[in-house]
Amino acid sequence: MKYFIVAGEKSGDMHAANLCLELAKSSPNVEMMGWGGEKMEAAGVKILKNYRELAFMGFWEVIKNLATIFGFLKLAKKQILDFNPDVLILVDYAGFNLKLAKWAKNQGFKVVYYIAPKAWAWRASRAETIRKYVDLLLVIFPFEKAFFEKYGINTRFVGNPLFDEIAKFETNPFFKKENGLTDKPIVALLPGSRKQEIEGMLQLMANLTKEYADIQWVVAGVSSFDMGFYTVYGGEFNVIFDKTYDLLSVADAAVVTSGTATLETALFKVPQVVVYKTSNFSYQIAKRLVQIKYISLVNLVAQKEVVKELIQREYSLENTKKELEKVLFDNKVRDNQLMEYNGIIQTLGVVKASENAALEILKL
Template sequence: MKYYLVAGEASGDLHGANLMKALKAEDGEAVFRYFGGNKMQAEGGQLVKHYADMAFMGFTEVLLNLRTIYKNLSACKKDLLDWQPDVLILIDFPGFNLKIAEFAKANGIKVCYYISPKVWAWNQKRVLKIKKVVDHMFCILPFEVSFYKTWGMEVDYVGNPLLDEKAQFKPDFNFRAQNDLGDSKIIALLPGSRKQEIERLLPVMLSITAHYPDYQFAIAAAPTFSEAYYQAFIGDKKVKLLFGNTYNLLYNAHAAVVASGTATLETALFKVPQVVVYKGGAVSIAIARMLVKIKFISLVNLIVNKKIVTELIQESCTTEQVSKEVGIIVGGEGRAALLKGYNELLALMGNPGASDKTAKLIINYLKR
């Protein structure tokens, strides 16, 4: 069968690649075409557009890049009609993907949505649109099933694909030596994969290094940016820059400072105590504070529905605050309490197998 996938950011590329691998295991004649990234490309098929040209963060950034966004939408729609897949599989990235879903549905293409849009966070009435344009929804957060049910929509809960990725990970025991990390405890810095978030968060992350001279700091770098790009932020600070080694970094890390997003959950899966940070444009944040109706921004806290990790947002995301919170999690009772919270999280998340379950469900639905 012909599968068309759309992923618009680094996390979607990761989940898309795992789903493609699972689909190939179920369907020996699987052919792929997609908007995605390097990980999906490694699974074969045809990459039409890289997510690096698509990911814009915040209301202001979206407005400033509307021409590019509409150009990408038009290109995707035309390509869908030209290729005529058996199914369109959309991965998160709702601002773009819900428009593509509407177009595909109107043109007789089956629509599956893997990783639900965060409709429970704001504008919940979007569920009514989802019911019209999405044939099958596959959720990765436990509380989403009951949320959709309140709107009269049945969805499939498949577990979380990050559990699959973690289960497949094999640590490199030469990692420290190969990267000259020495014997000091490591504080990992995960500033995200989008240009806007890196430029807002990385300077704050790096500013705390002077407060912890006995620790080795290391940045999990996004593959879409060059070493020179990061070095402009690092300057003469003794910070290691690591590409393509996020899981080995987390495996070896004592603590972490993490940009809000998928990485907060990945960090928790490795049981690394973390401080979650986020900074957006002033206008974007003001709008979000009016519209968003959730108590937390990190997936860790959202899933457990209580504070496990500290979240420092906007004006709270300062050198002093981040440094203070890191001090709490590197040792003592604060660290122990956080690790206990992680155990609650892991119990709720269940077992690996999300990609395999989703692939089987998609193929069964199509055969029907």
């Protein structure tokens, strides 16, 4: 079997890698090629384009880079034709991958979409696109199955792959000592994994660290950026690279940029404040298009406010201090978040998502 896989960001690379490991078990002669990162490469995928080159966020940022994006699409189409896979597997990254799905289906390729585009948040037209051009949709949240099936889409709920990833994690009992951390409270700062994202979020986080003397502030860094990229913002924090799960395993609370990390933080049972800010142009467009009440995965899964979301203007130093102090020092607030986390874990509690997804692809 031959698979071409396209993942456009860090979390997609991780989940695609676990899926590819399961697909490789199915056949000794499996061939895998695609776009992704180091984890997919370690799983046996020949990487033709690294996801870091694809990290465009927000409407304005996409518009500015349209020529580059169309160039990437043209390149991907040529590579897929040259490889001639049995199945094209698209992982998240909807703006790019849905265009690729439409083209690939018209070329006669079987198309699988893993980790569904958030059509339930944006617009139903995306669901119509999926119905026309995707043979199999593999979703990771229970509520997505009913939504997409309304549109006649061949949909399977396979479980959430974060469970698989966290299940593999082994706690390092020496992590605090190795990184110079003491028994004082630890607050994890998760500004994101993409350059534009970090640049928009980290300055306020850095300012926050100057407000408290008895807290250890630790930024979850990613090694695609050097130390200077983080320390230019000032602040009283350490940066620990590529050890987010280790950091969450010892953190007392966290300030987290909205995205996959909010759910990871919940699964590690760390009380958190969710924050997000983008360009005003992108925000004004999104505000008119987004049809959901919450942006964090934690609240979306719970279908209610479990964690406080500070978005755009609400993401201020004063508001962040106020909400962080609640999850750090107010036992009632902390305990309520942790109790709600347990409910989320039960809701998502299907294990072996990667194995389940691989089995569904093989059936196809």
